[in-house]
Amino acid sequence: MALTTSTVKKGGYSSGDVAAQYIYRNTSTDVKVDTESNISTTLTVSNIVPSSKTIATLKYPNYGSGKLEFQYFHPHASLAAAVGLNQAPPVDFSVTLGTPTFALGAEAGYETTSGKLTKYTAGVTVTKPDSCASVILGDKGDTIKASYIHYFDQLKKSAAVGEITRRFSTNENTFTVGGSYAVDSLTLVKMKLNNHGTLGAVLQHEVIRKSLVTISSEFDTKALDKTPRFGVSLALKP
Numbered sequence: 001m002a003l004t005t006s007t008v009k010k011g012g013y014s015s016g017d018v019a020a021q022y023i024y025r026n027t028s029t030d031v032k033v034d035t036e037s038n039i040s041t042t043l044t045v046s047n048i049v050p051s052s053k054t055i056a057t058l059k060y061p062n063y064g065s066g067k068l069e070f071q072y073f074h075p076h077a078s079l080a081a082a083v084g085l086n087q088a089p090p091v092d093f094s095v096t097l098g099t100p101t102f103a104l105g106a107e108a109g110y111e112t113t114s115g116k117l118t119k120y121t122a123g124v125t126v127t128k129p130d131s132c133a134s135v136i137l138g139d140k141g142d143t144i145k146a147s148y149i150h151y152f153d154q155l156k157k158s159a160a161v162g163e164i165t166r167r168f169s170t171n172e173n174t175f176t177v178g179g180s181y182a183v184d185s186l187t188l189v190k191m192k193l194n195n196h197g198t199l200g201a202v203l204q205h206e207v208i209r210k211s212l213v214t215i216s217s218e219f220d221t222k223a224l225d226k227t228p229r230f231g232v233s234l235a236l237k238p
Helices: none
Strands: 002-010 013-024 027-034 039-046 052-060 067-074 077-084 090-098 102-111 116-128 131-138 143-151 159-167 172-182 187-194 198-208 211-220 229-236
Touching: none
Parallel strands: none
Antiparallel strands: 002 013, 002 229, 013 027, 027 039, 039 052, 052 067, 067 077, 077 090, 090 102, 102 116, 116 131, 131 143, 143 159, 159 172, 172 187, 187 198, 198 211, 211 229
């Protein structure tokens, strides 16, 4: 059993939600209610087929956004397929192949009404004990993203990361640098800054075992007159 609550404030507008999770044997149920009276329910059943998960998601009042998903896991491969629960259901498919040090994957989305691909993405990653590098081609081939992260401790709590994103349609480049630092065994600080002047910071503290308080903020360093965004979340687990 787990209970999570979060609140976000942007300018004069505040929003929040409360989520609960219940796990019994190979079945878990998640229910989330937000301040706009939206209700989301997710039912997950493991091992209907060995090494698989079946996930059903329903939302109220937007019934048309529900979907049914099937996932299969193998030591060196995984695949997933999802179909929307409406009259013209979209279909999503993804596959991943690899080892603990090298992996590649792809995903695609298909719209049954128009008969067209709505998305396709491909990526590759190389992982070492103290670092990880990846390249992702997304947005139907319009965006390429390369990132690198280096860990400074065995628990992988303190790290430095760099990311470069290029969008071909607009000829725009985005450079982002960031890092995380473990203040102590219970407190973690994360920061990131991109070349557009957007600065984000996160402070996470484990108040009791497995229960976390997270405070986050983001603001534009090139427009300090704008109201920054703040968020607070509380996750409680027994």
